[in-house]
Amino acid sequence: MTNDVSRRGLLLGGTGALLASAAPAQTVKTAPRFAVSSYSYWHFTKERYPMEKVIDHAASLGFDGVEILHRQMTDESPAFLNQLKRRALLNGISPVMFSIHQDFVSPWADERGQAIRQTLYGIELAGKLGCPGVRINSGRWRTIRLFDDLMKVKGNEPPIPGYTDEDALQWCIDSIKACIPAAEKAGVMMVLENHWGVTLKTENVLKIIAGVNSPWLGLNLDIGNFPDDPYPELEKLAPHAAYVHFKTYFGGGEYYTLNLDYKRIAGMLRKNGYKGYVSLEFEGKEAPETAVAKSLDLMRNAFA
Numbered sequence: 001m002t003n004d005v006s007r008r009g010l011l012l013g014g015t016g017a018l019l020a021s022a023a024p025a026q027t028v029k030t031a032p033r034f035a036v037s038s039y040s041y042w043h044f045t046k047e048r049y050p051m052e053k054v055i056d057h058a059a060s061l062g063f064d065g066v067e068i069l070h071r072q073m074t075d076e077s078p079a080f081l082n083q084l085k086r087r088a089l090l091n092g093i094s095p096v097m098f099s100i101h102q103d104f105v106s107p108w109a110d111e112r113g114q115a116i117r118q119t120l121y122g123i124e125l126a127g128k129l130g131c132p133g134v135r136i137n138s139g140r141w142r143t144i145r146l147f148d149d150l151m152k153v154k155g156n157e158p159p160i161p162g163y164t165d166e167d168a169l170q171w172c173i174d175s176i177k178a179c180i181p182a183a184e185k186a187g188v189m190m191v192l193e194n195h196w197g198v199t200l201k202t203e204n205v206l207k208i209i210a211g212v213n214s215p216w217l218g219l220n221l222d223i224g225n226f227p228d229d230p231y232p233e234l235e236k237l238a239p240h241a242a243y244v245h246f247k248t249y250f251g252g253g254e255y256y257t258l259n260l261d262y263k264r265i266a267g268m269l270r271k272n273g274y275k276g277y278v279s280l281e282f283e284g285k286e287a288p289e290t291a292v293a294k295s296l297d298l299m300r301n302a303f304a
Contacts (some may be wrong), residue, residue: 037065105197246295
């Protein structure tokens with residue numbers, strides 16, 4: 001009987017090896033989940049685009065998630081937040097990110113304290129909405145007041161006299177660290193965007209993330225926030241991405257237009273094993289009712 005069992009095992013083992021050798025390993029291309037920022041429907045104009053309409057339209061197009069911009073909200077009451085969650089559920093779309101605009105770059109502790117409180121409030125609202133993430137910025141020096149003027153110098157803003165970027169980085173690190181316990185308690189991950197300000201420089205983004213050194217802080221990689229050649233910077237940041245902003249410019253950009261190689265960018269993310277959400281930030285002048293649909297097609301083709 002022992003010999004029979006041994007022979008049977010050898011036969012099965014040989015068959016398994018043969019089948020394994022006959023089936024070559026394949027790399028499966030998987031598309032990420034696509035979200036859309038409510039900012040895509042509202043570019044800081046006087047009349048705010050209703051969040052309810054964002055959810056309805058995004059869901060009708062087939063988006064998986066929606067990113068809610070705090071500045072766009074007209075109501076923060078518990079009843080309104082619950083209505084948004086209910087609307088998202090019935091439409092089969094998930095609130096995935098809550099986007100805030102706070103500014104940690106200030107020599108004055110009271111201003112940084114206010115930015116910390118704003119971030120804590122954002123974390124709280126994100127939790128109430130069921131968003132597992134909150135987008136944060138570093139902030140900027142504000143030595144150039146008008147955004148159009150900032151764009152003329154490609155976002156390179158000089159520090160306040162007497163201070164350096166190293167000061168700003170430490171303020172950001174300390175301020176974000178102060179928010180980590182609340183983020184962990186709420187189950188809401190903070191994601192730092194490479195944005196105008198001190199995080200315009202890739203090395204500064206990575207210094208802040210390394211300085212905070214917490215699983216509750218990740219990178220929000222925005223592919224449209226590089227004023228010069230974006231690809232070397234994307235290569236550096238792609239391995240660290242926890243969330244991605246996908247910029248499109250149908251009708252010409254509100255502030256500028258970039259001719260991005262979306263296939264190339266998608267390839268970088270795929271090469272680095274990115275599995276998170278890719279969130280549309282449409283920033284063109286075309287009506288969102290048509291441009292958001294075109295953008296989703298572009299996103300799908302890029303990752304096909």
